[in-house]
Amino acid sequence: MANKMRLQIITPMRSILDEEVESVILNTTEGEMGVLYDHEPVVALLGYNKLVYTQDGVKKEATTLGGFAEVTIDKVVILTDASELADEIDVERARKAKERAEKRLQGQDVNVDRARAEIALKKAIARINLSNMK
Template structure:
């Protein structure tokens, strides 16, 4: 094994994930960020999307809704607005949220908060992609 580093994901609800990982891919606002052991210090903004991380050679996923990552001293910490590991995602609830957001976006009513509807849609898509990606 080439080495590992500590990967920690925190949301306002508390710790979501803390693992020794081999590799992490994060949804940065300017594109994907790949983190390996002994990465140079880094602070970057994240957007809504899927985190992919490797533990003992096995890929795992989590969904986040924005936030930041700090990498230093062989540790990567994500401070996310919301975060869920794939196993904790309720797929039926995520599908329902996606459908509600699609309806609000399609209405284009002056009463609809379009930014909020877009955020809800992107979050639902990220959750579905992290869960299994088959429900899109």
């Protein structure tokens, strides 16, 4: 039996997850990073993507929309701007958000906050991609 570690996913609005897991795969800004119990301590910057974790032999997924991961020997703490578990994603809402962001980025309006639109687009794409993997 593999040693387990605690996985916590925390956003400014709520705690998404606080469970014992066997493994975690993080999508950092530097690439994927696998984490097992007794991992070397590290802090990593997260991208707009997903994380995969194994709980009782079952793979599960959640979005990570920016933020940080702190890895210790027996814990992974995710502090992220927003996160959803796969079954919480409203796919239609994510598609509409993607369309709005793309429209803003394609337009010539100088009053559009391009950085904000780019982040909205990345978040929508991460949500859609995770929902398509269910």
